[in-house]
Amino acid sequence: MRAGSPEFEGMVGRLRRHADELPDRDAVLFFRGAAQDHAPERLDYAGLDRAARSTAAWLQSRCRPGDRVLLLHPQGLDLVKSFVACLYAGLAPVVVPVPGGHAHQAERTARIAVDCAASVVLTDSVSLPDVQAWLDLPGTPALEYAVTDEGDLAPAGNWTDPGVGPDDVAFLQYTSGSTSDPRGVIVSHANIAHNIGELTDALGWDADMRFCGWVPMFHDMGLILTVLSPLYLGTTTVLMTATSFLKRPSMWLQLIDRYDVQISCAPNFAYDLCVRRLTDEQIAGLDLSRWVCAANGAEPVDAATMERFARRFAPAGFRYESFAPAYGLAETTLLVSGTPTGRAPVLRQVDPAALEKHRMVPVGEEEDSVTLAGSGQVAGMDVRIVDPGSLDELTDGYIGEVWVRGPSITQGYWQRPEATARLFRATTNDDEGGFLRTGDLGALLDGELFITGRIKEMLIIRGRNLYPHDIEREVGALDPAFEGRTGSAFSIPGPAGQGEEIVVVQEIRAGQTDPGRLSGLAAHVKDTMGRSLGVKAPHVVLVRPGQVRRTTSGKIQRSLMRELYLSDQLTPLYATERQA
Amino acid sequence: MTTDPNPVDFEADVNAADFDAEATRDWLIELVADYLERPPAVIPPGASLISMGLDSVYAVALCGDLEDRFGLELDAALVWEHPTVDALVSHVRAQLATADTNGRT
DSSP states (O other): OOTTOSSOOOHHHHHHHHHHHOTTSEEEEEESSOTTTOOOEEEEHHHHHHHHHHHHHHHHTTOOTTOEEEEEOOSSHHHHHHHHHHHHHTOEEEEOOOOOSOHHHHHHHHHHHHHTTOOEEEEOTTTHHHHHHHHTSTTSOOOEEEESSSSOSSOGGGOOOOOOOTTSEEEEEEEEEOSSSEEEEEEEHHHHHHHHHHHHHHHTOOTTOOEEEOSOTTSHIIIIIIIIHHHHHTOOEEEEOHHHHHHOHHHHHHHHHHTTOOEEEEOHHHHHHHHHHOOHHHHHTOOOTTOOEEEEOSSOOOHHHHHHHHHHTGGGTOOGGGEEEEEEOGGGSSEEEEOOTTSOOOEEEEOHHHHHTTBOOBOOTTSSOEEEEOOOEEOSSEEEEEOTTTOOBOOTTBOEEEEEESTTSOOOBTTOHHHHHHHHSBOOTTOOOOBEEEEEEEEEETTEEEEEEESSOOEEETTEEEOHHHHHHHHHTSOGGGTTOOEEEEEEEOSTTSOEEEEEEEEOOTTOOOHHHHHHHHHHHHHHHHHHHOSSOOEEEEEOTTOSOBOTTOOBOHHHHHHHHHTTOOOOSEEOOOOO | OOOOSSOOOHHHHHHOTTOOHHHHHHHHHHHHHHHHTSOGGGOOTTSOTTTTTOOHHHHHHHHHHHHHHHTOOOOTTHHHHSOSHHHHHHHHHHHHHHHHHTTOO
């Protein structure tokens, strides 16, 4: 499909060709609010190309090739246009949420701006007050900014094609790394072309299929799967905001029906939310029979969720085979493995005792078993399961760390040669090199990749990556009673189908352990952290000094703390009630 | 138990004529109980919903429910700013009063 051209046709080449061949085709339809109240904002391929050339021309007059551009737009057409403009200009866009009221959000954005050494900010008239307030903060670097929605920044005709090559940096994706230590994944133009090519081939997509989604563009799934893939293919994507989805999950499914959508993705929790929140009447008004690829990824895939969703939406014509569990991460551009369109998810009943010993041993239906949902077949990459301690490669059915190499592996972390060498250039005991260590645990069984957990202490809740270190730092600063004391944050399995929950174990200074005060202190931690994390408030356990275990080098032993907590071996001064 | 941090001023209160605070409170408690998978009896109207375990997904869901029931447009951070059932009831009443004053039909 490269039209016989020996030259590299990346995202830019594709979009230029679409503008030429399909000028009037809708590239993006965007719903800012509720679908019943408003018509969508439309952007066709000619319009996208023109807007991108205009902003790119302005950027080229200000930046040197390869410079980073911070995009501070809400979800919507302006964000898509600005992103594409950066690609056209040969610059690397960095998409981050518009910093709002939260101090830690402002801090994170500032750290990213500093880390990537952004040279300019693109924003819009709606976000401008927030952006200006953020720019005025002492921790924010001085940055030039431009507003993209108040007329052309430069004549589109002034744009000159910088002729980006496959190895040039396309964008930086900041989903990795904690708030205090953000890491930008460097994605090249070749990475995008390869990964979207793999998505298309492996999952069986084509340019006649329409897309729909609400996962934000600052998330790798939202960016690659719901925006860049359809634009690369030259088809239409229907976008709505995550807030719209959370307020009315029915709107997502209604748009899939109304716009004849074949492909839409979401993290597992979203499917549960639809099951719980749509009424029988709403379901009766839906036809989901043309939705052939319901991708499920970005957090652990739950077999029970898919079953519940398929049963609930069967009257609307949804078929279980439409579920396409997938696995990927920003470090691999996006997709590592996926379920081909039309093939049902692979479920395996395995022995729970063997699972604890890191083996997947299939058992019969009548025996005591755990159901694992596969994350699909590996697509165009080399995946190995490796013992993270010995670095020995493991055979089928053995659980170890998932290692990946191939053309979708990104170029590493921006300005982090040490972390890049350690995580992107790993070598097995058999001297096979060039692997990315994903930090995720899994096994291969009969050609299917199963993800079973992770080694890294990062918590994934509602598709968001949270770092224990960030949580511990924030809790520690909440009250003078915690000053200088250690805390530990980790996750535990929540009630069935509800993902994981966070536990915070915090030491209290000697002399501050007045029993009358402890419940108030715990409630304060719960409320503040529930607000700041945006996930279910953590369970709080207050302990005496020395109870949070550390290694001799001072590293907090979070896995050990989790074990102690789950086996009731901590002696808390106070613990919040844990729901059965 | 926290007290309502956002008491509604008296003038706004009298203007929201058809608003049934009692019914709204009961309806909200039912909803929250359903989202938290707990019995309604254990949801005190003055308790912080965030501390009780309501996460951002269901906090925004609750916002959508209120919008649909009262025809209002509410900020997604609603529950963060008005974290108890009582505070939500007061806020909705105030919003309705403002909408009335502004000639909402």
